[in-house]
Each structure stands twice: as structure tokens, then as C-alpha cells.
Amino acid sequence: MTERDRRDFLINLGMGAGAVALTAQAAASLRSLIPNVSYDAPTTVKLGDPGEFPEGLKFLPDQRLFVFREGRTFHAISAVCTHLGCTVRAEALSNPETNNVGGAPLRLTHQFLCPCHGSKYAGDGGNVAGPAPKPLAWYFLTAAPDDGQLVVDLAQPVDHNFRLTLA
Amino acid sequence: MGIAPEIEHQHEPLQSAPGVHRRRFWSLRPQSDRESGDAVSSNFLLHWFPAKSYKPSLDWSYSFWLGTASAALLLLLVVSGLPLLFLYIPSVERAYASVKDIEYVVTFGSWIRSVHRLSAHLMVAVVFLHMLRVFLTGAYKNGSGRGQKRQWNWVIGVGLFLATLFLSFTGYLLPWDQLAYWAITVGTNIASSIPIVGAKVRELLLGGRTIEQPTLIRFYVLHVIVLPAAAGAMFMVHMWRVRKDGGLAKADRAAALPAKRETAPAPTKTYTLLGVARGTQPWVRATSIETPELTVNSVPDLLRRAAIVVLGTIALVSVLSVFIGSPLEEPANPLVTPNPAKAPWYFLWLQEIVTDTTIRIGSLTINGAFIGGVVLPGLLIGMLTIWPWLDRSPVDAAGIWFARSRRTQNLLFLLVVLGVLLLTFVGLFMRGPYWHLYWPWQRWPQLPTRI
Numbered sequence: 001m002t003e004r005d006r007r008d009f010l011i012n013l014g015m016g017a018g019a020v021a022l023t024a025q026a027a028a029s030l031r032s033l034i035p036n037v038s039y040d041a042p043t044t045v046k047l048g049d050p051g052e053f054p055e056g057l058k059f060l061p062d063q064r065l066f067v068f069r070e071g072r073t074f075h076a077i078s079a080v081c082t083h084l085g086c087t088v089r090a091e092a093l094s095n096p097e098t099n100n101v102g103g104a105p106l107r108l109t110h111q112f113l114c115p116c117h118g119s120k121y122a123g124d125g126g127n128v129a130g131p132a133p134k135p136l137a138w139y140f141l142t143a144a145p146d147d148g149q150l151v152v153d154l155a156q157p158v159d160h161n162f163r164l165t166l167a
Numbered sequence: 168m169g170i171a172p173e174i175e176h177q178h179e180p181l182q183s184a185p186g187v188h189r190r191r192f193w194s195l196r197p198q199s200d201r202e203s204g205d206a207v208s209s210n211f212l213l214h215w216f217p218a219k220s221y222k223p224s225l226d227w228s229y230s231f232w233l234g235t236a237s238a239a240l241l242l243l244l245v246v247s248g249l250p251l252l253f254l255y256i257p258s259v260e261r262a263y264a265s266v267k268d269i270e271y272v273v274t275f276g277s278w279i280r281s282v283h284r285l286s287a288h289l290m291v292a293v294v295f296l297h298m299l300r301v302f303l304t305g306a307y308k309n310g311s312g313r314g315q316k317r318q319w320n321w322v323i324g325v326g327l328f329l330a331t332l333f334l335s336f337t338g339y340l341l342p343w344d345q346l347a348y349w350a351i352t353v354g355t356n357i358a359s360s361i362p363i364v365g366a367k368v369r370e371l372l373l374g375g376r377t378i379e380q381p382t383l384i385r386f387y388v389l390h391v392i393v394l395p396a397a398a399g400a401m402f403m404v405h406m407w408r409v410r411k412d413g414g415l416a417k418a419d420r421a422a423a424l425p426a427k428r429e430t431a432p433a434p435t436k437t438y439t440l441l442g443v444a445r446g447t448q449p450w451v452r453a454t455s456i457e458t459p460e461l462t463v464n465s466v467p468d469l470l471r472r473a474a475i476v477v478l479g480t481i482a483l484v485s486v487l488s489v490f491i492g493s494p495l496e497e498p499a500n501p502l503v504t505p506n507p508a509k510a511p512w513y514f515l516w517l518q519e520i521v522t523d524t525t526i527r528i529g530s531l532t533i534n535g536a537f538i539g540g541v542v543l544p545g546l547l548i549g550m551l552t553i554w555p556w557l558d559r560s561p562v563d564a565a566g567i568w569f570a571r572s573r574r575t576q577n578l579l580f581l582l583v584v585l586g587v588l589l590l591t592f593v594g595l596f597m598r599g600p601y602w603h604l605y606w607p608w609q610r611w612p613q614l615p616t617r618i
Contacts, residue, residue, distance in 0.1 A: 033385075034367075038375040061502035084521065084536050085356040086349065086504040089601075115506035116353060117522040117535075118602030130602075131525040131535035 043155035050074065050143065050150045050166055056109055057090055065139065065152060066090060070107055074164040076152050077125045078137040079112070086116035088136070093123070102161030112136065124160055138162055195467055203464035215406055216465040221418035223461070225472055229304070229417055229568075232476040233297035239480035240290040241402065244334075245395070247283040255341065257387040259380050262343040263498045270495060281488035287335050289484065291513045294331045298324060302580050305573050307555045308565035310419035312412065317565075318555035320408040323401050325552050330398040332513070337390035339511060343383060348499035349508045351378050351386070357521065357540035378501070416566030506600045515594030516587045517544065522602065547583070 045063055053069045060067060064079040064087050079087050089112065096109040101124040108123025120129035125136030140156040141164040143149070150164075193210050197203035204218040223229065254273060256265040269276040301307055307321035336354065340347040351373075359369035374381025413419050463469070496505070510518045520539035525532065550557075554576075564570035569577055596607040605611060 033374070034371055035375050035381065038370070038377070039379070040376050064502075083525070083534065084353045084360075084540075086352065086508060087502070089504075089506065113601040115504050115601055116349070116508045117518065120601075131522050131539075133525055133532040133534040 044151060044153050046144055047150040047152055049148065053150070059090060061087075063152060063154065065154075066110075066112075067141075067150070067152075068109075072166045074141050074150065074166070075106075075162055076139045076141050077112075078139060078154075080137070081114040081116065081119055081132060082127065082134045082136065083114065083117055083119050083130070083132045086114050088112040088114045088119070088121065096123075099124070102159055104161055104163060135160075193466075195470070197464065197466060200464060203466045206466040206470075213466065213470065215410060216469055217410065217414065218465060219462045220465045220469045221414060221461060222463050222468075224415040224417040225463070225469060226417075227472075230415060231296070231300060232472065233293055233300055235473055235476045236480050237290060237294045237297055238402065239477040240286045240293060240484070241398070242477070243286040243481060243484055244283060244290065247279050247286065248391070248395075250279050251283060252391060257341070257384055259343060259383050259499075262341060262383060263495075266342040266344075266495060270493065277492060278488050280493045281491060282484055283338075284493045285484050285488050285491060287338055288511075288513075290331055291335055294328050298328055299580075299584065302554075303577055304416065304566060304568050305558070305560065305564045305570055306416035306566055308416065308558065308560070308562065310413070310416055310562060310565045312419045315412045315419075316408065317412050317416065320405060320412060321555050322552055323405050323408065325548065327398060327401050327405060329548065330394055330401065334390065334394045334398065335511070335513065337386045337394065340383070340386045341390060342495055343499045344496040345499060345503075345505050345508075346496045346511075348378065348501060349504055350510060351382060353508075353510075353518075357536050360534050360536035361541055362537070419566070507598055507602055509594065509598065512591060512595055516590035519590040519594050 047060060047063070047065075047067060050069075050072075053067055053074070055069055055071075058067045058069070059065075059079065066077045066079055068075050068077070079090075081088050090110040091113055092110055093108070096107060098105050098107045100106075101108075106124060110123055112121040112125070113119075114130065114132070118130045119127060119132035121132065121136050122128050125138060127133070127135050137157045138160060140153040140158045140162065142151050142153070143164070143166060144151045193206035193213075194202050195206070197206060207213050207216050207218050251269065254265060254269050254276065256262060266280075269280050271277070273279075301321065301324065307317050307324075309315040309317050336350070340351055355369045355372050355378075358372055359365040361368060370376060372382070372385065373379075374385050409415070509515065517540065520543055521535045522539070523535065524539035524543065525535035526538060558573070558576060560570065560572040560576075564572045593604075597604055599605040599609075599611040
């Protein structure tokens with residue numbers, strides 16, 4: 001090994017070590033910006049006494065949720081547009097109709113419109129116009145075992161045949 | 168020694184060498200070429216000027232001085248941003264109130280905010296027009312000079328354009344009003360529409376899964392440190408490369424046109440970059456840039472025009488800001504999306520294409536958020552970036568408006584620009600509640616603004 005080789009080797013070693021150190025420090029700095037904890041709102045929320053829900057539709061802004069009541073039967077549809085996440089608005093239909101939704105009849109009283117990019121959803125949440133790529137989500141509803149309040153699970157999407165019928 | 172008599176011949180004292188002054192101040196009205204050059208070499212703010220400029224490249228109607236105007240707007244943004252930095256509080260509880268204070272309580276606060284906002288809007292427009300000018304004159308093409316890398320300065324320019332857009336976007340999030348909240352919602356959902364990594368990218372942007380304090384602080388730091396630093400660095404390289412590339416493309420176009428003359432160097436001659444001698448011969452290629460009838464001293468000719476543009480821009484924005492106030496929407500309300508929810512004018516074409524590009528092939532649906540928000544803008548930016556390498560037109564198409572040999576690409580570019588302008592027009596004047604189409608003269612239906 002000549003003097004020259006050793007010098008080149010040491011220079012390369014030094015530069016390489018420097019590059020590795022800088023890369024690792026940059027990676028550590030960037031990694032610190034990826035959150036390890038997300039302080040999300042709870043996904044299971046008590047919505048209130050079922051008897052207090054009006055016949056038809058009630059919009060719950062905090063949960064961005066529409067809760068529908070037909071007698072003793074409930075179902076819930078998300079108000080979050082599937083295109084880019086704006087909150088859709090319900091518009092009452094002048095002539096509501098009863099359709100077969102998910103194998104069971106459902107009275108459709110509203111349609112849903114998005115103010116951001118003009119997506120349009122039918123009463124069952126199906127995307128009918130605009131850029132929305134899929135239907136509005138339906139969420140699982142249940143009655144709280146302790147006080148009988150209506151409870152939604154926003155982490156649990158359900159099929160369109162879901163109905164909660166209370167005794 | 169042979170050189171001793173030479174020194175004796177010099178009557179002036181040593182201080183009169185360029186840059187070394189008997190005089191305390193450089194002159195704005197130089198009486199000689201030397202005094203003119205001294206201004207450039209002794210003044211820090213002027214040191215990036217060449218000693219001499221090619222006269223036609225100073226023409227108002229060649230460049231419209233749009234780059235200089237952009238730089239003036241950047242300066243205005245930094246200067247007006249400084250007091251705002253003292254007054255604004257990046258907290259979700261207090262941001263809106265602090266902007267309201269700036270607007271209604273702080274003395275001259277609303278004017279400073281207007282200067283900042285108007286400069287930002289103008290900068291988006293002027294940087295875009297600058298890019299348009301550079302494209303239509305083929306100024307990203309290399310001419311006759313040695314070591315030119317104009318194509319890379321174009322790439323830096325695209326970077327500066329993007330930095331301008333991101334600075335504007337992060338800027339209008341800070342008041343934490345309805346515009347801010349829903350722009351973040353839509354903007355970060357566009358990011359999350361990217362397959363596989365989308366959700367992670369959104370989480371990184373938001374600092375969590377919901378729009379909260381970490382989100383505001385992220386966009387705040389981006390707006391006041393990261394993006395300005397990036398833009399500042401790119402701006403410096405941009406200016407440096409303009410000098411290294413021999414000035415505007417028009418300058419070496421002129422140098423290339425007349426036949427090159429071989430002239431012996433005269434002892435008193437000052438050489439510009441284009442005339443630096445290489446090789447073993449004492450011959451220098453003298454180009455027309457040195458012909459006296461086509462060159463002027465940068466001080467005062469270049470300086471005068473630059474001053475008119477910079478001071479004019481500052482004056483225009485200052486006066487406009489007295490008359491044009493800055494809007495502040497209602498405080499951010501996650502419960503209600505405004506109807507219609509419109510982006511600022513320079514993003515409306517994007518809002519239009521995310522509206523129109525959801526693709527359905529059989530049962531497969533691709534969200535317009537991905538196609539219109541990521542793929543199409545990405546393609547456009549990609550094409551812009553690599554365009555200098557796609558452009559196969561001859562060298563003499565550089566530095567001239569609407570060169571015949573670049574007609575097709577100029578037309579193509581103008582068509583894309585026209586498309587963007589049309590979409591902007593539709594978004595601006597033809598979209599009403601629920602993003603429905605209305606004619607500009609049609610009245611929007613009265614809808615409840617709140618549920």
C-alpha cells in the first residue's frame with residue numbers, strides 16, 4: 001500500500017463518515033415530524049335519547065353525520081364528501097319516495113350536495129353526479145346498554161342494509 | 168527591471184485603481200467609464216450588475232422587466248412580513264383574533280396586511296407572466312456564450328414559481344378563517360388521494376389525523392422560514408446564473424449575429440465575460456457586445472431602469488393597499504363548509520380540474536382528487552421542467568419573441584395557458600352554490616348560509 005492510497009482511503013473514509021452522519025441527522029430531524037400519537041376525537045359517540053330524534057333527518061355537525069329516523073328504525077349516513085372531505089348539505093326532496101336499499105325498503109327524503117366541487121348523492125348516500133368516487137359511508141348505530149342513548153361508531157362503516165330497530 | 172518605467176509613467180496615485188476611491192461615495196452620474204465601473208465594483212447592492220450592458224436587452228418591450236418586478240414584490244413581501252411576524256400568533260385559539268387585531272386595532276396594521284396580501288397576489292401573476300415571457304422568447308435556450316446553462320436556470324425558475332404558489336397557499340391558511348380551514352381540508356385530502364402513501368403524507372402535513380394546532384404550526388413554519396429560505400436561495404442562484412449565462416438571451420443573440428471579428432487586444436480595453444481569452448494566442452474574439460454603439464454603462468442605464476421598476480412596483484402596491492383591503496372570512500368552523508367554497512383565483516383552475524377528472528371505467532373509479540390534483544399538475548410541472556431538453560429549435564431562436572422555428576411549441580404553450588385561464592374564469596365567475604354552473608349575469612338562488 002502506497003502513501004497515496006492510504007491518503008485517498010482516509011479522505012474517502014472521512015467524507016463518507018460525514019455524509020452518513022449528515023444523512024442520519026437529517027433523517028432523525030424528519031422522523032421527529034412524523035407524529036407517533038394522534039389525539040383524535042373518540043370514534044364511539046353517544047348521540048342522545050332516540051326518542052328525541054325527529055322523524056326524518058337530523059344533522060349532527062360535531063360528528064358530521066346525518067341520523068335518519070323512520071318510526072323506531074334508525075340509520076346513519078356520513079356527511080363527509082368522499083371526493084375531498086367537505087361537509088355535504090342535505091336538501092329535502094319535494095316528492096320523497098320509498099326505494100329498496102340494501103334489500104329493505106327505505107324512505108328517501110333528501111339528497112346531498114357538496115359545496116366544494118358539486119358532488120351529488122341520492123338519499124341512500126349513493127353518488128349520482130359530480131366528482132365523488134364512491135357513496136357516502138353508512139355507520140354502525142346501537143343503543144347504549146346503560147342509558148339507552150343512540151350510539152354511533154364512526155370507525156365502523158356498515159352495508160346499506162343496516163337498520164337499527166329499537167323495541 | 169522592465170516594468171519600472173511603466174510605473175513611473177502612471178501619474179495618478181494608486182487610489183484611483185478600480186474600486187479604490189478617493190471619493191467617499193460612488194456616483195449615480197458617472198462622468199467617465201471608470202467612474203461608472205467603480206459604482207458596480209464598490210457598491211454591494213450593485214455588485215451583481217455587469218459593468219456594461221447590452222443596450223437592446225434593457226428594452227422595456229423585450230422583457231417587460233417582469234423578473235425585476237417579481238424580485239421587487241419578493242422584497243416587499245419580506246419587508247411587510249416582518250411587522251406581521253411580530254403581531255401574528257400561530258395558535259388555533261388566537262390566530263384569527265390576532266389577524267383581526269392587525270386589521271382593526273394595530274395602527275397601519277390593515278395597510279401592512281394589504282401590502283403583504285396584494286404583493287403575494289401580484290407576485291403569483293408577475294412570476295407567471297415572467298415565465299410566459301421566458302418561454303415565448305425561448306430565453307431558456309443557450310446562445311453563443313461559453314459555459315451557458317440556461318436550461319438549469321429555467322428549472323430553478325420553475326422551482327421559484329412553485330415556491331411562490333406554496334408560499335401563497337401557506338399564507339392564506341394562517342388567519343385560520345373558513346377559507347383557511349377548508350383549503351387545508353381539500354389540500355391535504357388531495358395529498359391523501361395518492362395511492363399507498365397518501366394517508367401517511369396527509370398525516371405528515373397535518374401533524375396528526377385531524378386539522379388542529381400541529382397543522383397550523385406546520386404551515387406557519389413553512390410559510391415564515393422553510394419556503395422563504397428556499398425561495399431566497401433559489402433567487403440568489405437564479406440571479407447568479409443570469410450573469411454566468413451572459414445576461415438575457417437577447418444579448419448573446421446579438422453577439423451571435425454579426426460576423427465575428429478577430430482583433431488584437433488593445434492595452435486599454437476592458438473585456439466582458441464573453442471576451443475572456445483562452446488558449447495560447449494573444450487573440451481575443453471580440454463580439455458585438457463590446458461595440459460601443461450597442462453597449463451602455465450599467466450605471467446609470469441599467470440601474471435607472473431597475474430603479475424605475477422596483478420603486479414603481481413599491482409605489483403601486485403601497486397606493487393600491489390604501490384602497491384595497493384584505494378580506495377576513497368567518498372564523499374557521501369545522502362544522503360548516505361555506506357554499507360555494509372557492510379557492511383563491513390562482514388555484515381555481517385546479518379546483519375545476521379536480522371537479523371534472525373523476526374517471527369511471529366499468530366498476531373502477533379513480534378519484535378526480537388524484538387525477539386532477541396530483542397527476543395532471545405533476546405532468547404539467549414535469550413537462551415545464553424538462554421543456555428545454557425537448558426544444559430542438561436552432562440556436563438563433565433564443566432571445567426573440569415568437570421565433571418562427573418555435574411556432575408550434577409557442578402555440579402549444581399558449582393553448583395550455585388559455586385553458587388554464589378559461590378554467591380560472593369558469594371557477595371565478597360561473598360557479599355558484601353547490602358548485603353549480605351559472606352564467607356570470609345570472610343571480611344565485613338564495614340558500615341558507617348555515618344549517
